[in-house]
Structure formats: structure tokens, C-alpha cells
Amino acid sequence: MRNTVTIFQKEIKSYFASPIAYGLMAFFALISGYFFFAFTANFVERGIRMQMMGRGMPMDVNEWVIRPMLMNMSVVGLFVIPMITMRLFAEEKRLGTIELLATSPVRDLEIILGKWLAALVMYSAILALAGINTALLFLYGNPDWKPLLVGYLGLVLQGGTLLAIGAFISTTTRNQIIAGTATFAICLLLWVLDWASSYGTTSAAKVIAYLSVVTHFEPFAKGVIDSKDVIFYLSMIFFGLFLTSRSMESLRWRA
Amino acid sequence: MINVEGLTKRYARTIAVDNISFEVQKGQIVGFLGPNGAGKTTTMRVLTCFMPPTAGKASVAGFDVLEQPMEVKKRIGYLPELPPVYGDMEVIEYLRFVGRLKGIPKADLKRRVDEVIERCAVGEVRTRLISKLSKGYRQRVGLSQAIIHNPDVLILDEPTAGLDPKQIIETRSLIKSLAGDHTIILSTHILPEVEQTCEQVIIISRGKLVATDSVHNLTNRLRGSEAVAVEVEGRDGAVNSAVILQRLEKVPGVSRVLAKESRGQRHIFEIESLQGRAIRPDLARAVVESGWNLNELRPVAVSLEEIFLQLTASDEAATPAGGVKQ
Missing domain, CATH: 3.30.70.3190 (Alpha-Beta Plaits)
Structure with a gap:
């Protein structure tokens, strides 16, 4: 446990000592800010139009702004995650510091957990900064905060899944660019998998669609915690970290 | 202190280390000598539990590297060929990190860090970023890292590679001053280094053990x-x-x-x-x-150089296929 904390602290420091953290935060805040603006503007315009047409139906901020915002953030996250995970192990391998970690009285699992948790906190920080947008809604409107929290929980779970996969890919190479590109490819793949369901209703298509990380996020965006989705994310995280530890072990055999 | 028996390490197509056995007594400085690619680093990596052997046994302080790696890791300090330092950390920050990683209790950490900073003479650069340090300082930081938890065994892979003559002399005397409390294995392909710093030599060539003896005996035996x-x-x-x-x-x-x-x-x-x-x-x-x-x-003294050439040359003549086998 102490070792995990040690590794975690080191990783967090190294994220925030480099421009990566700030760059990613700015990038993510900019894009989600744009989406926020677009959705809010659309919401307001629709509201005015409906009033003018005399059909003043109550409109839901959660449904018109927060939900699409969350869906978009979950997709933009796919682009950010490779940049967080690519250095995790690839850099250690390139610098040779992996030899320090592997010859210290520390278990592989402690190293992996420390690194993954640091990446998760980094990602959460990025999400939190973008959360300022939604905080503005509370100033001028009266949105329901519970679905928002559920949505954020979903984002963190989805992020955790992809970060675990990214961590695994990072152990397979000493080149950060390769690690980043491969992680990005996998992230995209896991996103577009749900399109498969629109091309067929066979059981194979269903299985493939089930693996899509974004499909499982949709209920969260609506404010629904479905145990099916939580279990999907948790098992994917476990699977990703398991692959990482196997891969780290195999480094020793192949070296 | 260190016991190696029939150690073999095979990579996909090559045998890096082929059935070598040796023993190192407590408190000795042992030179691990061999040309580039002889299998020095591989042997050291097995001893430090970085990679497991393909066959054979190795134990450090009575603990087997395969069965009780945690116990072995607690007792070794390792300086790989490339000092394992993080460029984005300050020296003192890095040493604290390694200290915690090596399991030094919180109460002792500050004292230990100060001690190694003093011992390895890196006080001047303690708050500098490691990426801004010269090669010599980096090497010393690497050495501080290896001794921070006061390990029984120190394993140093080419500790003087790439240093200037003054730094080489400083590093050697630093290593010598560490003997006694620590058992040291240092690898090198520079012969005078062994003559000057080590009591015992292990010569390997193409993965095979060629000779193991004290420096003195080895010189005499061949002369x-x-x-x-x-x-x-x-x-x-x-x-x-x-x-x-x-x-x-x-x-x-x-x-x-x-x-x-x-x-x-x-x-x-x-x-x-x-x-x-x-x-x-x-x-x-x-x-x-x-x-x-x-x-x-x-x-006229026969230098280790000549011994080395004699030993490795005869070895090559005996096994023309060399250490690389399909």
C-alpha cells in the first residue's frame, strides 16, 4: 500500500511538472466549453421559439444540455486518454528506470495500481476543469444535480477502463508515440463497435456492440446507474490491469 | 554472500549466459570482467531479480532469486549501466523517492538521504533537476540510489563507463570506500579498473566462465x-x-x-x-x-590485459562457434 502511494505521488508530480497536464486540461476545457456553448445556445433558442409558437412546454436542462454534454465529453475523452497513458511504462522502459522499479522490493501490482490511479486522478482533474461549464448552469437555472453526478461517475469509470487498456499498451513498447497511437486506435475501435449493432441484429453483432465502451456510458449520461454497466466497466478495468501485470511479468522473461 | 550455480540464461535464439557458477564471500569486491556482450549484464540482471534464469540457481544472502525475490531485492543495491534516474526530479526528491521505494522507514528517510548525499558528494546539486546534471553527477546520483538502503550486496554495472579520468578515479575510490560493509560486484571491460579496485576477478567470455580467482593469484598463475x-x-x-x-x-x-x-x-x-x-x-x-x-x-609484471587475452583467446580457439547457438 505504501509503495502504491509512493509510485502514485511520483506519477502525479511528473504529470504536473510537465506541460502535458496543463495542455490536456486546456484542450479538453476548450472543446467541452465549445460544446457547452453550442448546446446552451440551442436550448435557449428552442425555448424562445417554442414560446413564440405558443406551445410553451417545459424544457429540461438535464435532457437538452447536460446529457449531450456528457456524451460528447465521453467521446472527447477517447482522444485525451492515449496522451495520459502513453508515457506510463514506455518512458520507464526508455529511460531504464524500469530496472529501478523492478529491482526494488515492490510488487508489480503495486507499481501498476500506483500508475493507474495517478492516471485516473489526472483524467478526473481534466474532467473537473470542464465541469466549470456545468456549474454555470446552476447559477442561472435549476438542473437536477444527481444525474450530473451519475454522469461524472460514468465518465470516470469509462476513463478508468480505457486508462487500464492504455497502461497495458504502454508496457508493450518503449516508444511513447507507438503506445499513444495504438491506444488511440483501440479507443476508437471500442467506440465504433456499437455501430455494429445498427448493421445487424445477429447475436454476433450484439456481442460486439456490447463491448463498446460508449454504449455502456449512455445510461450514465441519462442519470441511470445500471449494475450491468458498472460491472462491465469494473471487469474491463480488472482485465486491463491484469493484462498490464502479465505484460510486465513477461518483460522479465523476454527482456 | 552470493552463490551462483549452473546459471544459464537463454534468449529466443541466443545463449547469453551458459552454465556459470561462482561464489562471492561477504565483504569482497569482485570484478566481473569480460568483453562487450559476454553476458555480464545478463548475470547481474539475474542476481538482481530483474529477470529469472533459464536454468540453474542463484542466491543472494541465502535467498533464492526465484523463490524469495522480495528478500533478495531488499538486500541488493543495483546500479544499471544507464543510471536509472528521472530527469524531471530534483536530486533530493529522487533520492527520497528511491528511499521510500526501498522500504526505508519514514523516520530514517531524511537521515539516510543526507548520508548518501554526503557520501557520494552530490550536495552541491541536491536541488537541481537531474536532467540538467553532467554525466559524472548522474552516475553519482545513480550510486547514491544504489546504497541508500544500506544493502548487503552492491551490484554495479560498468560504474565508470563514460566518465572523464578524474571522475573515474573519484568513482573508484568511492567504490573502494564502500567495501567492507558491502559485498560488491562490479562489471567492467576495463582491466586496470579490476586491478585497482578488486580483490577477486571473475572472467567471462561469450557467456562462459573463463576464470575465477584473486587478482594476485591469477597474475601469478599465468606468469x-x-x-x-x-x-x-x-x-x-x-x-x-x-x-x-x-x-x-x-x-x-x-x-x-x-x-x-x-x-x-x-x-x-x-x-x-x-x-x-x-x-x-x-x-x-x-x-x-x-x-x-x-x-x-x-x-616485469604481466598485466591483466595479457591474461585476459590469453584466457579469452584460448577459449575462442576451443569453441569456434562461440556463445551464440541456435
Whole structure:
């Protein structure tokens, strides 16, 4: 446990000592800010139009702004995650510091957990900064905060899944660019998998669609915690970290 | 302290280390010698539990590297060829990180960090980013990292590679000062380094153990016959070097005399003895009794370099296929 904390602290420091953290935060805040603006503007315009047409139906901020915002953030996250995970192990391998970690009285699992948790906190920080947008809604409107929290929980779970996969890919190479590109490819793949369901209703298509990380996020965006989705994310995280530890072990055999 | 038995490490297509066995006693400094690619780093990586052996056993302080790696790791300090440092950390920050990683209790951490900073003379740069340090300082930070938890065994992979002569001397004396409390294995392909710092040598070539002995014994063992350099000066009038040569050849036990150089009255010879014969007293008497001056008489040491070449050359002749097998 102490070792995990040690590794975690080191990783967090190294994220925030480099421009990566700030760059990613700015990038993510900019894009989600744009989406926020677009959705809010659309919401307001629709509201005015409906009033003018005399059909003043109550409109839901959660449904018109927060939900699409969350869906978009979950997709933009796919682009950010490779940049967080690519250095995790690839850099250690390139610098040779992996030899320090592997010859210290520390278990592989402690190293992996420390690194993954640091990446998760980094990602959460990025999400939190973008959360300022939604905080503005509370100033001028009266949105329901519970679905928002559920949505954020979903984002963190989805992020955790992809970060675990990214961590695994990072152990397979000493080149950060390769690690980043491969992680990005996998992230995209896991996103577009749900399109498969629109091309067929066979059981194979269903299985493939089930693996899509974004499909499982949709209920969260609506404010629904479905145990099916939580279990999907948790098992994917476990699977990703398991692959990482196997891969780290195999480094020793192949070296 | 370190026990290696029949250690073999095979990569996909090559055998890096082939059935080597050796033992290192507590408190010794052992030089691990071999040309590049001989299997030094691989052996060290097995000893540090970085990678498991394909076959054979290795144990450190009585703990097997495969069965109790955690116990082994607690007891070793390892400096890989490339110091394992993070460029984005300050020296002191890095040492604290390694200290925690090595399991130093919180209460002792500050004291230990200060101690190694003092010992490895990195105080001047303690708050500098490691990426801004020179190679020599980086190496010293690497060494501080290896000794921070006061390990029983220190494993240093080419600790002086890439340093300038002054830094090399400093690093060597630092390593020497660490002996006693620590058992040290250091690998190198620089022979004088072993002669100067180590008590014991293990020579490997192409993955095979070629020799293991003390530096002193190894030099003696290979020097069956004695070589002596003699400078003779004629006392009055010129003396022909050929005359001296003839006289020296008559000394009992001499197998060969070589005239090396003549400068005016001074003549320098190199003389080899027959196996196991002491010839220096007789040589001295012969020169003086002939009425010449004996300016110099000194044994010519066989350097480790020659031993090394002899050993590895004969090994190559015996196994022309070398260590790389399909």
C-alpha cells in the first residue's frame, strides 16, 4: 500500500511538472466549453421559439444540455486518454528506470495500481476543469444535480477502463508515440463497435456492440446507474490491469 | 554472500549466459570482467531479480532469486549501466523517492538521504533537476540510489563507463570506500579498473566462465616464468651490448635474453627465466662480477590485459562457434 502511494505521488508530480497536464486540461476545457456553448445556445433558442409558437412546454436542462454534454465529453475523452497513458511504462522502459522499479522490493501490482490511479486522478482533474461549464448552469437555472453526478461517475469509470487498456499498451513498447497511437486506435475501435449493432441484429453483432465502451456510458449520461454497466466497466478495468501485470511479468522473461 | 550455480540464461535464439557458477564471500569486491556482450549484464540482471534464469540457481544472502525475490531485492543495491534516474526530479526528491521505494522507514528517510548525499558528494546539486546534471553527477546520483538502503550486496554495472579520468578515479575510490560493509560486484571491460579496485576477478567470455580467482593469484598463475628488465652500464670505456648479452645468457635459469635498447653506455635487456626459476640474484651477481654497473633490475609484471587475452583467446580457439547457438 505504501509503495502504491509512493509510485502514485511520483506519477502525479511528473504529470504536473510537465506541460502535458496543463495542455490536456486546456484542450479538453476548450472543446467541452465549445460544446457547452453550442448546446446552451440551442436550448435557449428552442425555448424562445417554442414560446413564440405558443406551445410553451417545459424544457429540461438535464435532457437538452447536460446529457449531450456528457456524451460528447465521453467521446472527447477517447482522444485525451492515449496522451495520459502513453508515457506510463514506455518512458520507464526508455529511460531504464524500469530496472529501478523492478529491482526494488515492490510488487508489480503495486507499481501498476500506483500508475493507474495517478492516471485516473489526472483524467478526473481534466474532467473537473470542464465541469466549470456545468456549474454555470446552476447559477442561472435549476438542473437536477444527481444525474450530473451519475454522469461524472460514468465518465470516470469509462476513463478508468480505457486508462487500464492504455497502461497495458504502454508496457508493450518503449516508444511513447507507438503506445499513444495504438491506444488511440483501440479507443476508437471500442467506440465504433456499437455501430455494429445498427448493421445487424445477429447475436454476433450484439456481442460486439456490447463491448463498446460508449454504449455502456449512455445510461450514465441519462442519470441511470445500471449494475450491468458498472460491472462491465469494473471487469474491463480488472482485465486491463491484469493484462498490464502479465505484460510486465513477461518483460522479465523476454527482456 | 552470493552463490551462483549452473546459471544459464537463454534468449529466443541466443545463449547469453551458459552454465556459470561462482561464489562471492561477504565483504569482497569482485570484478566481473569480460568483453562487450559476454553476458555480464545478463548475470547481474539475474542476481538482481530483474529477470529469472533459464536454468540453474542463484542466491543472494541465502535467498533464492526465484523463490524469495522480495528478500533478495531488499538486500541488493543495483546500479544499471544507464543510471536509472528521472530527469524531471530534483536530486533530493529522487533520492527520497528511491528511499521510500526501498522500504526505508519514514523516520530514517531524511537521515539516510543526507548520508548518501554526503557520501557520494552530490550536495552541491541536491536541488537541481537531474536532467540538467553532467554525466559524472548522474552516475553519482545513480550510486547514491544504489546504497541508500544500506544493502548487503552492491551490484554495479560498468560504474565508470563514460566518465572523464578524474571522475573515474573519484568513482573508484568511492567504490573502494564502500567495501567492507558491502559485498560488491562490479562489471567492467576495463582491466586496470579490476586491478585497482578488486580483490577477486571473475572472467567471462561469450557467456562462459573463463576464470575465477584473486587478482594476485591469477597474475601469478599465468606468469609461470619470470620476466626481468635489466639496465647495465659499462663502468669505464664502451662495452659492447653483445658482450653483455652473452654473459647474461650464461646465467643459470635464463631462457632468453632480448636486447631492448642501447643509449651510449647504457644497455637495456629483457630476460625471461625458465619455468619456476628465480634468476634475479644470479643476474645481479653476474653483472657486478663482470665489472659493470647494474642500474636497474625489476620484474616485469604481466598485466591483466595479457591474461585476459590469453584466457579469452584460448577459449575462442576451443569453441569456434562461440556463445551464440541456435
